[in-house]
Amino acid sequence: MLVFDHVSKSFGDLRAVDDLSFEVEAGEVFGLLGPNGAGKTTAINMAVGLLEPDEGVVRFTDEAFDRDPRDAENRRSLGLAPQSIALYEQIGGADNLRFFGRLHGLRGSDLEERVVACLDFADLTDVGKKVVSKYSGGMKRRLNLAVAIIHDPELVLLDEPTVGVDPQSRNAIFERVEQLREGGKQVVYTTHYMEEAQRLCDRVAIIDRGRLMALDTVPALIEAHGGPGNLVVRTGDSESRHETTDPLGTLAELQARQAVDHFQYLPPDLEAVFLNLTGRALRD
Amino acid sequence: MNKIVAMAAKDIHILFRDKLGFFFTVFFPLMMAIFFGAMFAGLSRGPANIPIALVDQDRTAASERFIERLGQASGLAVEEIPREEALEQVRRGRTAVLVTLTPGFGAALDNPFVATPEVEMTVDPTQFAVAGMVRGVLLEAAGAELQDLMSDPARLGAANSQNSLFFESLPPSDARDQMLTFLDLSPRVSSLIDEMGLGAATGGNQGFFGPPLEIEQTEVQAERPGPTNSYATSFAQAMLWTLIGGSVSFSMSIAIERSRGTLMRLLVAPVTARHLLAAKGLACLGATLFTSSALITLGITVFDVRPTSYPLLALALLCGSICFCGIMMALSVIGGTEQAAAGIGWGLSLPLSMLGGGMVPLFLMPEWMQTLGNISPMKWTLMAYEGAIWRGFTLNEMLLPCAVLVAIGVLAFTLGARNLRWDTG
Incomplete structure (x- = not known):
């Protein structure tokens, strides 16, 4: 289990992470949702030991152990897919997997089995020997993810894994993340797309300017901070929007006053949660 | 690992x-x-100034004058060092040529009528092109010495006086008398040629006297070619x-x-x-x-x-x-x-x-x-x-x-x- 306990990190005057606390349970996809510059990547870098917290501690704990992120043993149990594609483009996809597998101590048939499995996971079996520079952006993203799991880690950290990919590739990545959850992995998923967090994450930590604003399951966050939904009603040429927590009752009231040609109910979402918590839209 | x-x-x-x-x-x-x-x-090692080692065993004013002339010759960098050291340098391939002015060199240079000045040249056989060039420079320097001698009546006269004493000590013969006559005339050869206006046509007087320098060449196999x-x-x-x-x-x-x-x-x-x-x-x-x-x-x-x-x-x-x-x-x-x-x-x-x-x-x-x-x-x-x-x-x-x-x-x-x-x- 990954534990952040009152963790803070500053770069000069900028407090990138401010008193951040959370725990990631086994078998869950844990979302870190926030706009660019919220401190998500800094938190990830502290989770993998690339940065040291100024205050607080980051630990990996279990019944049997309690490890620092920099512990070599711990590094074998975590996989990172960085935000930027971090691959050797001059060599093949399979060779990238093979190289990082060796670094994690895999050898011989174990290594080859994992390479085959990861190529299959990333749907790159047919192009495994092709040099990565010839891959499309989506293929590189999938390989970037596959490299993170070559050593079958318990915890997988995905830092904005869908940045710059087309909708089809994004869906493919979602499917891979869901596979990881089904496989019992802990997944930390950072994103500034609320749709992704809403679709994939069991629990979401909303952070802004380094601070944790709220942490819960998606329905609970919406319930607590989403506010009313919106009923959009069209009558003739005019369209009106009505905030409501009881869309059917509101629709009946509107129908009683005049005939409604068309209506749509927009339930509250994480965007609304973020807006209500911070006073700003998620994409500001 | x-x-x-x-x-x-x-x-x-x-x-x-x-x-x-x-x-x-x-x-x-x-x-x-x-x-x-x-x-x-196709080029052998041919630096702009070829380093040569020089040993002066003669130690006369004439040998020193010759060394000075060699030092002024373009294409050579002359270094006077002891013979053993010079031989070692040739063996090591650091110097292509060792030139030794043997005893008697200066006397012969000042008086070429009775003996041709001799030098020993010790060369690394792999440096034959450099050795050839050094040989040319030596001959040129000896030729220039001879030309200077022939155009200096005082020096030539001094040499001939010495030679005359030698020839006069020999038993009388036609050959001896002709040689003495020649020695008597030779200091005036330059002026006579000049008087006839033939200076340029003859190219100097050394043509009368065979090669101006005898070069005895020996080879030392360089250990480091x-x-x-x-x-x-x-x-x-x-x-x-x-x-x-x-x-x-x-x-x-x-x-x-x-x-x-x-x-x-x-x-x-x-x-x-x-x-x-x-x-x-x-x-x-x-x-x-x-x-x-x-x-x-x-x-x-x-x-x-x-x-x-x-x-x-x-x-x-x-x-x-x-x-x-x-x-x-x-x-x-x-x-x-x-x-x-x-x-x-x-x-x-x-x-x-x-x-x-x-x-x-x-x-x-x-x-x-x-x-x-x-x-x-x-x-x-x-x-x-x-x-x-x-x-x-x-x-x-x-x-x-x-x-x-x-x-x-x-x-x-x-x-x-x-x-x-x-x-x-």
């Missing part, structure tokens, strides 16, 4: 996949070797360029790992910074050793380069690679980005190469530049390579350049490793 080997193998794999890096590491040096080898083909052919020099330079290309490419690789994000992956993997450094060093060492060995193998098999010692060549290759691995690590620190690493790498390497004989062979450079070249690791690398390929170094002689190379390598690697930025951004 497996992780280090895996990382090193990956770096070498990437180097050989990188067309530009491969070009600068292998093809550019090879092209240089062939180009310069062909350019200098010069390069077997021009490729012996150009391939040594090419091997140096593989080291330069390899070190610059690898110095960029750390910056590239950082900019492409793979450094982050490496740092997150269960390897230490020490593993990464060792892998970079091993990869650079392996790649430069491989490429320089491949080049010299090509030189040996195709271009008839014949190293004088294979074990010393192996030692030189190893020490050169160690040196440039260290330089690679130092360059990695100076250049934060791949562009900066490449720019600084080539920016430093080119002038140091120029100074160290990487572009123009050291023996063709002026002496001051050869001395200044001592600050360049390229010079020591070339010295080690050439020492094993054609200079015929002994193990003792090879120790100095090798020790310098290893010291530079270790120092640069340590400085680089200590100052390397391990952050990923």
